[in-house]
Amino acid sequence: xxxxxxxxxxxxxxxxxFLGVPVLRGVDLELRAGEVHALxxxxxxxxxxxxxVLAGVHRPDSGRVEVDGEPVVFATPRDxxxxxxxxxxxxxxxLEHRTVAENVYLGRExxxxxQVDRRKMEADTKGLLDWLGEEGxxxxxxxxxxxxxxxxxxxxxxxxxxxARVLAMDEPTAALADHEVELLYDLxxxxxxxxxxxxxxxxxxxxxxxxxxxxxxxxxGAFVTTAxxxxxxxxQLVRHMVGRSLDALxxxxxxxxELGDVRLALRGAGNAxxxxxxxELRAGExxxxxxxxxxGRSAIARAIWGVEPFTxxxxxxxxxxxxxxxxxxxxxxxxxxxxxxxxxxxxxxxQSIRDNALLVRRAALTGGPGRRKSDLGELLKSVAVVARxxxxxxxxxxxxxxxxxxxxKWLAVGPRVLVVDEPTRGIDVGAKQAVHRLLRELAxxxxxxxxxxxxxxxxxxxxxxxxVVHEGAIAGELPAGAGEEAVMGLATGHGRGEVx
Amino acid sequence: MxxxxxxxxxxxxxxxxxxxxxxxxxxxxxxxxLVALLVAGSVLVGLNGGVLLDQGGILNILTRSTVLGxxxxxxxxxxxxxxxxxxVAYLVGLCSLVAAQTMAGSDGMIVPGVLLxxxxxxxxxxxxxxxxxxxxxxxxxATLGVALILRGYLEQNYTGPAGSVPRAFQHLGFDRVGPIxxxxxxxxxxxxxxxxxxxxxxxxxxxxxxxxxxxxxxxSGVRTGRTIVTAHVLCAVAAGLAGVFLASRLGSGAPYVGTxxxxxxxSIAAVVLGGTALAGGRGGVVGTxxxxxxxxTLDTIFxxxxxxxxxxxxxxxxxxxxxxxxxxxxxxxxxSA
Numbered sequence: 001x002x003x004x005x006x007x008x009x010x011x012x013x014x015x016x017x018f019l020g021v022p023v024l025r026g027v028d029l030e031l032r033a034g035e036v037h038a039l040x041x042x043x044x045x046x047x048x049x050x051x052x053v054l055a056g057v058h059r060p061d062s063g064r065v066e067v068d069g070e071p072v073v074f075a076t077p078r079d080x081x082x083x084x085x086x087x088x089x090x091x092x093x094x095l096e097h098r099t100v101a102e103n104v105y106l107g108r109e110x111x112x113x114x115q116v117d118r119r120k121m122e123a124d125t126k127g128l129l130d131w132l133g134e135e136g137x138x139x140x141x142x143x144x145x146x147x148x149x150x151x152x153x154x155x156x157x158x159x160x161x162x163x164a165r166v167l168a169m170d171e172p173t174a175a176l177a178d179h180e181v182e183l184l185y186d187l188x189x190x191x192x193x194x195x196x197x198x199x200x201x202x203x204x205x206x207x208x209x210x211x212x213x214x215x216x217x218x219x220x221g222a223f224v225t226t227a228x229x230x231x232x233x234x235x236q237l238v239r240h241m242v243g244r245s246l247d248a249l250x251x252x253x254x255x256x257x258e259l260g261d262v263r264l265a266l267r268g269a270g271n272a273x274x275x276x277x278x279x280e281l282r283a284g285e286x287x288x289x290x291x292x293x294x295x296g297r298s299a300i301a302r303a304i305w306g307v308e309p310f311t312x313x314x315x316x317x318x319x320x321x322x323x324x325x326x327x328x329x330x331x332x333x334x335x336x337x338x339x340x341x342x343x344x345x346x347x348x349x350x351q352s353i354r355d356n357a358l359l360v361r362r363a364a365l366t367g368g369p370g371r372r373k374s375d376l377g378e379l380l381k382s383v384a385v386v387a388r389x390x391x392x393x394x395x396x397x398x399x400x401x402x403x404x405x406x407x408x409k410w411l412a413v414g415p416r417v418l419v420v421d422e423p424t425r426g427i428d429v430g431a432k433q434a435v436h437r438l439l440r441e442l443a444x445x446x447x448x449x450x451x452x453x454x455x456x457x458x459x460x461x462x463x464x465x466x467x468v469v470h471e472g473a474i475a476g477e478l479p480a481g482a483g484e485e486a487v488m489g490l491a492t493g494h495g496r497g498e499v500x
Numbered sequence: 501m502x503x504x505x506x507x508x509x510x511x512x513x514x515x516x517x518x519x520x521x522x523x524x525x526x527x528x529x530x531x532x533x534l535v536a537l538l539v540a541g542s543v544l545v546g547l548n549g550g551v552l553l554d555q556g557g558i559l560n561i562l563t564r565s566t567v568l569g570x571x572x573x574x575x576x577x578x579x580x581x582x583x584x585x586x587x588v589a590y591l592v593g594l595c596s597l598v599a600a601q602t603m604a605g606s607d608g609m610i611v612p613g614v615l616l617x618x619x620x621x622x623x624x625x626x627x628x629x630x631x632x633x634x635x636x637x638x639x640x641x642a643t644l645g646v647a648l649i650l651r652g653y654l655e656q657n658y659t660g661p662a663g664s665v666p667r668a669f670q671h672l673g674f675d676r677v678g679p680i681x682x683x684x685x686x687x688x689x690x691x692x693x694x695x696x697x698x699x700x701x702x703x704x705x706x707x708x709x710x711x712x713x714x715x716x717x718x719x720s721g722v723r724t725g726r727t728i729v730t731a732h733v734l735c736a737v738a739a740g741l742a743g744v745f746l747a748s749r750l751g752s753g754a755p756y757v758g759t760x761x762x763x764x765x766x767s768i769a770a771v772v773l774g775g776t777a778l779a780g781g782r783g784g785v786v787g788t789x790x791x792x793x794x795x796x797t798l799d800t801i802f803x804x805x806x807x808x809x810x811x812x813x814x815x816x817x818x819x820x821x822x823x824x825x826x827x828x829x830x831x832x833x834x835x836s837a
Contacts, residue, residue: 077719077721081721089719093720094716095709095713095717098709106706106717107709107722108720109702111702114701116701116704116705158720
C-alpha cells in the first residue's frame, strides 16, 4: 500500500506527434498519493493528449512512464486500468438506460455459476458508494433518473471499482451546476483522504486554487513548470499558461463616438426562466452578460431569438415593438445567434463550409438582400477560416475554424444584432484572439453585440459594459474593465452593482 | 401536528403512486395492449357469430406465432446491439432447403440435416457480423447485401420446393405435448434461452452496452466487435431453426417460404412493437413475444372476420406506428420531467 505523499505515477519526457505535428514535447508529471495535482494550459496545450497517454489510449513516441517506480508500457486502456489508473472523461461514459451497478461493473461483471451475479454487483457498488459517503444513490436505479452530479459520482465510483489509485478528472465541473460543484469539492476531499492520487484538469482558476496542492502548466505541448499551488498567484499562473499578460489579448473597446442608435431594447421582458429583463443594446457596442450557470443568462439569449420566447414585457428592434416567437422571425429582423452548442446547434457537421456559411441566407432570406456567389470567398477570408477549400466538411475543422464558419454564417446575412453565447468555448488561444478581433470589427461596422461568456477574463476584456444575471433577473450593470470580484459578487447575489 | 402528519402521508402516497406509474414499461404496455386486443377481438368476432378464444382459436394464434417468434427473438438480440438483420427471410428459406435436402427422406439423416442447416445459418450470421464490424458497413446495407446474395443463390438453384423430410421429423411440426404444439414449445424455449442470455450472462449485458453506446462500451473494456458478431450469429441460428421447423411442417424445403411471409420486416416490426428501441440498448425478448402475439392475434381476428387482406395490412401498419409513437412520447415526457 502506498502512503500519502509517495509518488505513484511518474511521467518523464513524454513526446507525442500526430501526423507529424508535435502535440506533446517532453512533458514531465508526478502524481502523489493523497494529493490533488492540477494540470493547466490553454486549449490545444496538450492536456487531453497527456491524459490519453496516461490512460493507455495513446502510446507516447518517447519518454518514460513509471508506476511505483517501475517502468511500464500501456498498450491498451486495459493495461492502464490494471495499473490502477482511471480516467473520468469530460463527457459522461454512462449508459443511460442501464442501472448504476450495471454501469459501474460494465465489462467486468462478476459471474457466479455462469450467471452475472447481480446481487454481488449491487452490494459492491453500494459498498463503494457508502465508502464515498454517497448513501443516497441506489445501485439498482437507472442512470437516466439521476441528477448530473449523481451521474458524476457514479462515474467516479466506476473508476474506483477498478481499484484505482490514480484518478484523472478531465474538466469535472464542466457539466455541473454551481451548487453541484460544492458536492464535487467534498468528494475530491474524501478521495484525497483515502490516499488516491488525483490529476485534476480544469480551466477554472478558482477550482484549481481551491483544490490542488501542485500545479503543472503546459503550453503548446511543452512543459512549462510544476509548482506548489501555495507559492503561485493567479497572475503568475496566467502568465505561465498564456506566456504574455492578459490585457494584450483583447482588442480596444468602443469609443463613445462609435456608439450608434439603440438596436435592441428589452423592457420588463420575462418568461418562465427570467423576469424583468430591461436593457438597451446600441449599434457598435459589445455588451457582456455574466452569470452563473443556470442563472438565466442563456435563457435571455434564447428568448430574444425566439427559441423560448418572452411572455411578458416588450422587445423593440430598431425602435419598433416586435414579438419574436421563432428563430426564423428573429433572423428576418436581422438578429443572429451564435449558440453555445456549436456542434449540436451551430453547424451541420457533415456539410461543407460553403453550405454551412450559406445556411441562414438560403433558409431564411429567400429573395432577400442577396450577395453574389463570389462574396463567399471574401466572407470566408474575412473570418480567416483555415481549410482545404470551401467544400471541406466542417466536421474535419478545428473548433476555432468551426466557430469562424458559424460567424461567417451570420455575416452572410448582414445581421444588425448578434447574440453570441460562449463564442470561444473549446477553441485554442490563437483562434480565440481571432474570434475576439472579429467580434470587435463587427461591432465597429455597426452591429450590436450581446456576448455571453462564463470565462470572466474574456467577458471583462471584451465588453463595453457588463450585465450580471442572478436567479433569472439582472442583478446589476458594471462598466468596462470591472473587476472579477465585482462581477462574481453580483452573480452570486452578494455584492451590489454600480448602476450605470 | 395532525395536519403535518397528514401532509407527510400524502406525499409518500404520491411518491409511491409515481413509482408505480413509472413501472409501466413498454413490455408491460405490450401485454396490456395484447389483453385489450384479445378482449376487443373476442367481442368483434363474437358479434360476427364466432368465437375467438376457444381452444382452436388460441392454438391458431400460437401456431401463427411460432415461426415469426423464432425469427423475431433472434432479431431482438441484434437490434439490442444497435444492428439489424435483413437477411433472415432468405435465410429461413435456405435453411429449410438445407435441412430437407440433407435428410432426403432418411430417418438417419435427421440430426445431420438439422445440424447442417443450423451450421449454414451460423456461417451466414458470422458473415453478417463480420461485414458490420470488420468492414464497418452499415448493418442495413450489410445484411441487405447478404440477403441479395442469398436470393441470387436461391433463384439460380431452385424453382420450387426441394428435398423431403422423413415422416418421423414431421412430428416436430405437427405433434403436441398435451394441448400445446411442439413448435410453440420450441419457440418459447428459444425465447427463454435468449432471455437468459440477455439478462443473465455477461455477453448479454454487453449486448445492451454496445447498443446503448458503443464508445462507452469500448472504453469500459467490452469487446464490442465480438459482441456484435455473436448477436448476428445467434440471430441467424434462430432464423435457421425457423427454417428447420418449416421444413418439418411443409415436408420439404421451400426457397421462398421466408420471404413470402416477409419475415425480415415482419420480425423487425414485432421487435419494435415489443418495445425494443431500434437504436439499440433497450428492450428485450419478453416484449418481442408480446409483439409477435399481437401481430398473430390481429391476423387471427381478421381471418375470423374475413377482412380484406389489404385492409389487414393497413391496420397492422397503423398499430406499429401508434405503438412506436407511444414509446417515443414516453421518452419525451420522462426527459422533460
